[in-house]
Amino acid sequence: MMPADRLLPTPEATDLLALTREMARDELAGAAAGHEAAGTFPREVFELLGKSGLLGLPYPEQYGGGEQPYEVYLQVLEEISRAWMTVGVGLSVHTMACFPLAHFGTDGQREKWLPDMIGGRTLGGYALSESHAGSDAAALSTRAVRAGDAYEVTGTKSWITHGGVADFYTLMARTSDDGPRGISCLLVDGTTPGLSAGTPEHKMGLTGSPTTELRFDGARVPAERLVGAEGDGLKIALAALDSGRLGIAACAVGLAQAALDLAVDYAKQREQFGRPIIEFQGLEFLLADMAAVVHSARATYLDGARRRDAGMPFGMQASVAKLVATDAAMKVTTDAVQVLGGVGYTRDFPAERYMREAKVLQIFEGTNQIQRMLIGRHLAKS
Structure with a gap:
């Protein structure tokens, strides 16, 4: 299906989809089989997507995003997935990892971190699931305890796409015992001392994308990296x-x-x-x-x-x-x-x-x- 066959809202969106298809065909499709067979992560592809403006399509131009309707972003995502599923899923996960900061962060937080996130200079992961809290997100037990100007995080997250290769993780952790209202959102730097990734899972598919546990052993996350208020995490x-x-x-x-x-x-x-x-x-x-x-x-x-x-x-x-x-x-x-x-x-x-x-x-x-x-x-x- 060519872009002209799609009902897109603007000529700009039609051109964007055509450009995406061309890039997916020339840069992605031919590389997919080799990376998937070898189990190697194509980090350079995400840098290319960032430089091409495709990592921040639904986010504001003010921070370097494309400010495109979600229906346009999703059709771009479809085209990338059509060429290489690992990259499509990676783009979807990265976009979701940016979502809390973009929608619930302060102006200062967005100005500080969002441009690098949607410009391809940093790659994200989304740390919600735990081995005992997959479908039941409210049951998570990873804990973040306030200690002065930081939170000390202890616990283990499971099934983290980009685990070990991401530059930041959007983490949901428990800051109180108040059930679902005791969960908060933290933006964690991937190089934080006390944060480590487990061995990548041996998966039947998407072998070019690492999926790991994330382990927090008293990892200190600055309090300025709290997104939203305490208790807003769920x-x-x-x-x-x-x-x-x-x-x-x-x-x-x-x-x-x-x-x-x-x-x-x-x-x-x-x-x-x-x-x-x-x-x-x-x-x-x-x-x-x-x-x-x-x-x-x-x-x-x-x-x-x-x-x-x-x-x-x-x-x-x-x-x-x-x-x-x-x-x-x-x-x-x-x-x-x-x-x-x-x-x-x-x-x-x-x-x-x-x-x-x-x-x-x-x-x-x-x-x-x-x-x-x-x-x-x-x-x-x-």
Whole structure:
């Protein structure tokens, strides 16, 4: 799908998407397989995204951002994910890590740290989950105790994208025992003494992106790095997750589109019984169903984004988009392997990698079972 086929709000957005597609094709797509096979993290790519203005698209121009509508940012994110899923997910996580500072920080905090964050000079991670507090974010136990002009942080975070390579982490830690109201948000420098990363997890997909534990052993975080007020952390985390779920939905659609593109191209070239296999109705219908799923999933994240841009509630729509788009990615990537047949099961083609990468999308940013629960709660309140 070319930019001209998209309903974008401005000519500037159309040009931006075209530029993103060109960069994704020329700079990202060819490098993806090598990095994923070797398990190496492409830090230089994020520096390129920063220099190109793509790390801060939804954030204010005042701090070096693009000040683009969220629906534009998400379509850019889709294009990047279509070329290389590790980079797309990394961009989504970095954007979410910037969200608390951008929306809840003071003017002074934003002026001090946000330009480097969205300009590509620093890369972020989002430290919310713990081994016993994944879906139940309010149960986290990592503790930040005020000691003079700093907080001393002790505890362990789990499943941290960019763990060990990020320059900063947006951390949710417990500052009191007041249940959900006892959680606060801290912006932690990645070089803080007492902060260390565990060994990267051995994952089935997204192997170019390190996912680790983060360990805090009395790490002193200056009090000036408290974002929002003490006790605002869970509110901030949940607000960031609503926007982050739209990001993961866009990543999922990009991956599904890549799998569909691969399947269609292969079906046009592969011949059996003297004609391309795309001409056989059984396969034609399978491809049609794949295309319908991709287009439907894209519509869900755009609906959520447009509501967000209009200042309307979008939490339920974010959960719907995350659920629908990630299930779509799992289905379409699995079907792409089927279309390619035996070669789809080999690493000579990216179909099997797409299928492995799709699975985690149904798990992080809240499992799809959690999304169903959240959607049900929204319905009960309506």
